[in-house]
Amino acid sequence: NAGVTQTPKFQVLKTGQSMTLQCAQDMNHEYMSWYRQDPGMGLRLIHYSVGAGITDQGEVPNGYNVSRSTTEDFPLRLLSAAPSQTSVYFCASSKWTSGSPDTQYFGPGTRLTVL
Amino acid sequence: AQTVTQSQPEMSVQEAETVTLSCTYDTSENNYYLFWYKQPPSRQMILVIRQEAYKQQNATENRFSVNFQKAAKSFSLKISDSQLGDTAMYFCAFMKRSDYKLSFGAGTTVTVRA
Numbered sequence: 001n002a003g004v005t006q007t008p009k010f011q012v013l014k015t016g017q018s019m020t021l022q023c024a025q026d027m028n029h030e031y032m033s034w035y036r037q038d039p040g041m042g043l044r045l046i047h048y049s050v051g052a053g054i055t056d057q058g059e060v061p062n063g064y065n066v067s068r069s070t071t072e073d074f075p076l077r078l079l080s081a082a083p084s085q086t087s088v089y090f091c092a093s094s095k096w097t098s099g100s101p102d103t104q105y106f107g108p109g110t111r112l113t114v115l
Numbered sequence: 116a117q118t119v120t121q122s123q124p125e126m127s128v129q130e131a132e133t134v135t136l137s138c139t140y141d142t143s144e145n146n147y148y149l150f151w152y153k154q155p156p157s158r159q160m161i162l163v164i165r166q167e168a169y170k171q172q173n174a175t176e177n178r179f180s181v182n183f184q185k186a187a188k189s190f191s192l193k194i195s196d197s198q199l200g201d202t203a204m205y206f207c208a209f210m211k212r213s214d215y216k217l218s219f220g221a222g223t224t225v226t227v228r229a
Contacts, residue, residue: 031215042119042206042219043160050215058216090160094215104217106160 002026004107006091012113013081021076021110023091030096032074033104036060036087043090049074050096081114088112117142117209121220128197129228135182136192136223138207144168146212149183149190154222155203163205166190168212197227 007022025032033048035058045058049068063085065077074093078085089110095102118141128134140149151163166174166183173181178198182191194201207220 033215035217035219040221042221043208043217044219045216048216059218088158092160092217096215103162103165104215109158109160 004091004093004105006089006107006110008110009108010111012115013078014115015082017081018077018079019081020078021089021091021112023074023076023107024072025074025091025093025105026072027093027105028071029093029105030071031104032068032091032093033058034064034066034074034076035090035092037090037109038087046076046089078112081112083114086112086114117144117211117218119207119209119218119220121207121223123223124221125224125226127226127228128194130197130199132197133193133195134197134225136194136205136207136225138190138192138220140188140190140207140209140218142188142209142211144211148210148212149181150208150210150217151179151181151192152206152208152219153201153203154206155200160206164192194225199227199229201225202227 004025030051034046035043037043047066049055091107092104094104120139147168149166153161164176178195204222206222208217
Protein backbone atom coordinates (compact mmCIF):
# COMPACT_ATOMS: atom_id res chain seq x y z
CA ASN A 1 0.00 0.00 0.00
CA ALA A 2 1.25 3.47 -0.86
CA GLY A 3 -1.02 5.01 1.78
CA VAL A 4 -1.92 8.65 1.12
CA THR A 5 -0.05 10.29 -1.73
CA GLN A 6 0.03 13.95 -2.67
CA THR A 7 1.35 15.71 -5.75
CA PRO A 8 3.16 17.96 -6.27
CA LYS A 9 5.49 18.22 -3.27
CA PHE A 10 6.33 21.85 -4.03
CA GLN A 11 4.60 24.48 -6.17
CA VAL A 12 5.10 28.18 -6.85
CA LEU A 13 2.22 30.16 -8.34
CA LYS A 14 1.62 33.74 -9.30
CA THR A 15 -1.35 35.61 -7.91
CA GLY A 16 -4.46 34.81 -9.92
CA GLN A 17 -3.25 31.49 -11.30
CA SER A 18 -5.24 28.34 -10.76
CA MET A 19 -4.07 24.87 -9.88
CA THR A 20 -5.15 21.55 -8.45
CA LEU A 21 -3.46 19.73 -5.60
CA GLN A 22 -3.84 16.00 -6.02
CA CYS A 23 -4.54 13.52 -3.24
CA ALA A 24 -5.02 9.79 -3.57
CA GLN A 25 -5.31 6.88 -1.15
CA ASP A 26 -5.30 3.15 -1.77
CA MET A 27 -6.74 2.01 1.58
CA ASN A 28 -10.40 2.18 0.50
CA HIS A 29 -11.04 4.86 3.11
CA GLU A 30 -14.39 6.59 2.97
CA TYR A 31 -13.31 9.76 4.76
CA MET A 32 -10.85 12.21 3.19
CA SER A 33 -9.94 15.73 4.14
CA TRP A 34 -7.70 18.68 3.37
CA TYR A 35 -5.84 20.77 5.97
CA ARG A 36 -3.55 23.72 5.70
CA GLN A 37 -0.66 24.35 8.06
CA ASP A 38 0.54 27.86 8.76
CA PRO A 39 3.32 28.87 11.19
CA GLY A 40 2.09 29.17 14.76
CA MET A 41 -1.43 27.98 13.95
CA GLY A 42 -1.35 24.21 13.69
CA LEU A 43 -3.46 22.55 11.00
CA ARG A 44 -6.85 23.86 9.98
CA LEU A 45 -9.53 21.92 8.12
CA ILE A 46 -10.40 23.24 4.64
CA HIS A 47 -12.85 20.67 3.20
CA TYR A 48 -13.75 17.07 3.84
CA SER A 49 -15.65 14.19 2.28
CA VAL A 50 -17.34 11.14 3.80
CA GLY A 51 -17.68 9.33 0.49
CA ALA A 52 -17.84 9.66 -3.28
CA GLY A 53 -20.16 12.50 -4.27
CA ILE A 54 -20.30 13.96 -0.75
CA THR A 55 -18.23 16.97 0.33
CA ASP A 56 -18.57 19.63 3.00
CA GLN A 57 -16.78 22.71 4.26
CA GLY A 58 -14.36 22.83 7.13
CA GLU A 59 -13.05 25.76 9.12
CA VAL A 60 -11.33 27.72 6.30
CA PRO A 61 -13.02 26.84 2.96
CA ASN A 62 -12.91 30.21 1.19
CA GLY A 63 -10.87 30.19 -2.01
CA TYR A 64 -10.87 26.40 -2.35
CA ASN A 65 -13.06 23.91 -4.19
CA VAL A 66 -13.19 20.13 -3.90
CA SER A 67 -14.98 17.24 -5.53
CA ARG A 68 -15.03 13.50 -4.87
CA SER A 69 -15.88 11.45 -7.92
CA THR A 70 -14.11 8.28 -6.72
CA THR A 71 -13.29 6.76 -3.35
CA GLU A 72 -9.56 7.02 -4.07
CA ASP A 73 -9.14 10.64 -5.14
CA PHE A 74 -9.90 13.98 -3.48
CA PRO A 75 -8.38 16.93 -5.39
CA LEU A 76 -8.23 20.45 -3.99
CA ARG A 77 -8.64 23.30 -6.46
CA LEU A 78 -7.45 26.86 -6.12
CA LEU A 79 -9.35 28.87 -8.73
CA SER A 80 -7.49 32.17 -8.31
CA ALA A 81 -4.47 31.89 -6.04
CA ALA A 82 -3.77 34.62 -3.50
CA PRO A 83 -0.65 35.22 -1.35
CA SER A 84 -2.76 34.36 1.73
CA GLN A 85 -2.95 30.81 0.40
CA THR A 86 0.79 30.32 0.79
CA SER A 87 0.92 27.36 3.13
CA VAL A 88 1.64 23.66 3.49
CA TYR A 89 -1.32 21.52 2.51
CA PHE A 90 -2.03 18.08 3.92
CA CYS A 91 -4.48 15.49 2.76
CA ALA A 92 -5.70 12.84 5.21
CA SER A 93 -7.93 9.79 5.06
CA SER A 94 -9.54 7.32 7.43
CA LYS A 95 -12.22 4.70 7.65
CA TRP A 96 -15.69 6.05 8.30
CA THR A 97 -17.49 4.01 10.90
CA SER A 98 -20.44 5.76 12.49
CA GLY A 99 -19.75 6.60 16.12
CA SER A 100 -16.21 5.24 16.06
CA PRO A 101 -13.58 7.45 14.44
CA ASP A 102 -10.55 5.66 13.13
CA THR A 103 -7.03 6.98 12.85
CA GLN A 104 -6.49 9.63 10.20
CA TYR A 105 -3.49 8.95 7.94
CA PHE A 106 -1.78 11.97 6.48
CA GLY A 107 -0.03 12.45 3.17
CA PRO A 108 3.46 13.97 2.94
CA GLY A 109 2.17 17.48 2.25
CA THR A 110 2.46 20.05 -0.54
CA ARG A 111 4.31 23.30 0.06
CA LEU A 112 2.61 26.04 -1.95
CA THR A 113 3.99 29.55 -2.43
CA VAL A 114 1.89 32.25 -4.07
CA LEU A 115 3.84 35.28 -5.24
CA ALA B 116 -14.11 24.53 15.82
CA GLN B 117 -13.00 23.44 19.25
CA THR B 118 -10.17 25.37 20.90
CA VAL B 119 -6.97 23.46 21.61
CA THR B 120 -4.17 25.25 23.44
CA GLN B 121 -0.54 24.24 23.67
CA SER B 122 1.15 26.77 25.92
CA GLN B 123 4.76 25.68 25.33
CA PRO B 124 6.08 26.76 21.91
CA GLU B 125 9.45 25.07 22.45
CA MET B 126 10.99 22.54 24.81
CA SER B 127 14.46 21.07 25.07
CA VAL B 128 15.41 17.82 26.77
CA GLN B 129 18.58 15.83 27.28
CA GLU B 130 18.75 12.42 25.67
CA ALA B 131 17.39 9.67 27.97
CA GLU B 132 15.52 12.23 30.11
CA THR B 133 11.76 12.76 30.35
CA VAL B 134 9.77 15.67 28.95
CA THR B 135 6.11 16.53 29.39
CA LEU B 136 4.09 18.55 26.89
CA SER B 137 0.91 20.27 27.98
CA CYS B 138 -2.38 20.59 26.14
CA THR B 139 -5.71 22.02 27.22
CA TYR B 140 -8.94 22.13 25.26
CA ASP B 141 -12.32 23.76 25.44
CA THR B 142 -15.47 21.82 24.63
CA SER B 143 -19.02 21.25 25.77
CA GLU B 144 -19.00 17.76 24.29
CA ASN B 145 -18.94 14.67 26.48
CA ASN B 146 -17.90 12.13 23.85
CA TYR B 147 -14.69 12.91 22.05
CA TYR B 148 -11.20 11.77 21.19
CA LEU B 149 -7.81 13.34 21.82
CA PHE B 150 -4.65 12.76 19.86
CA TRP B 151 -0.98 13.60 19.85
CA TYR B 152 0.66 13.82 16.42
CA LYS B 153 4.38 14.07 15.75
CA GLN B 154 5.77 16.06 12.83
CA PRO B 155 9.51 15.51 12.30
CA PRO B 156 11.55 17.66 9.90
CA SER B 157 10.37 15.42 7.07
CA ARG B 158 6.97 17.12 7.53
CA GLN B 159 5.10 13.79 7.75
CA MET B 160 2.29 13.78 10.34
CA ILE B 161 2.56 10.66 12.49
CA LEU B 162 0.03 9.57 15.09
CA VAL B 163 1.73 9.08 18.46
CA ILE B 164 -1.16 8.24 20.76
CA ARG B 165 -4.91 8.60 21.07
CA GLN B 166 -7.29 8.73 24.02
CA GLU B 167 -11.04 8.12 24.11
CA ALA B 168 -12.75 10.51 26.53
CA TYR B 169 -15.01 7.77 27.92
CA LYS B 170 -11.98 5.75 29.05
CA GLN B 171 -10.57 6.67 32.44
CA GLN B 172 -7.35 4.75 31.90
CA ASN B 173 -4.57 6.83 30.41
CA ALA B 174 -3.29 5.63 27.03
CA THR B 175 0.29 4.38 26.70
CA GLU B 176 2.38 3.57 23.64
CA ASN B 177 5.86 2.37 24.49
CA ARG B 178 7.78 5.45 25.74
CA PHE B 179 4.80 7.75 25.22
CA SER B 180 2.05 8.15 27.77
CA VAL B 181 -0.67 10.67 28.47
CA ASN B 182 -2.20 12.21 31.56
CA PHE B 183 -5.86 12.77 30.71
CA GLN B 184 -7.77 14.92 33.17
CA LYS B 185 -11.30 15.18 31.77
CA ALA B 186 -12.70 17.58 34.38
CA ALA B 187 -9.77 19.92 33.92
CA LYS B 188 -9.86 19.46 30.11
CA SER B 189 -6.17 18.68 30.14
CA PHE B 190 -4.28 16.17 28.01
CA SER B 191 -0.51 16.13 28.54
CA LEU B 192 2.03 13.92 26.76
CA LYS B 193 5.02 12.43 28.55
CA ILE B 194 7.98 11.22 26.52
CA SER B 195 10.21 8.96 28.60
CA ASP B 196 13.81 8.00 27.81
CA SER B 197 13.94 10.67 25.10
CA GLN B 198 15.77 9.75 21.92
CA LEU B 199 17.31 11.93 19.22
CA GLY B 200 14.62 10.68 16.84
CA ASP B 201 11.97 12.24 19.05
CA THR B 202 13.07 15.68 17.87
CA ALA B 203 9.97 17.04 16.15
CA MET B 204 6.99 19.30 16.47
CA TYR B 205 4.16 17.75 18.48
CA PHE B 206 0.53 18.64 17.95
CA CYS B 207 -2.37 18.00 20.27
CA ALA B 208 -5.68 17.46 18.47
CA PHE B 209 -9.36 17.10 19.40
CA MET B 210 -12.17 15.29 17.60
CA LYS B 211 -15.84 15.02 18.50
CA ARG B 212 -17.10 11.45 18.43
CA SER B 213 -19.87 12.53 16.04
CA ASP B 214 -17.54 13.67 13.27
CA TYR B 215 -14.03 13.31 11.90
CA LYS B 216 -12.94 16.94 12.03
CA LEU B 217 -9.67 17.37 13.84
CA SER B 218 -8.95 20.62 15.69
CA PHE B 219 -5.24 21.14 16.28
CA GLY B 220 -3.21 23.13 18.75
CA ALA B 221 -0.40 25.39 17.55
CA GLY B 222 2.25 22.78 18.32
CA THR B 223 5.28 22.37 20.59
CA THR B 224 8.74 22.00 19.12
CA VAL B 225 10.74 19.41 21.04
CA THR B 226 14.51 19.26 20.67
CA VAL B 227 16.38 16.30 22.13
CA ARG B 228 20.04 17.12 22.90
CA ALA B 229 22.77 14.48 22.69
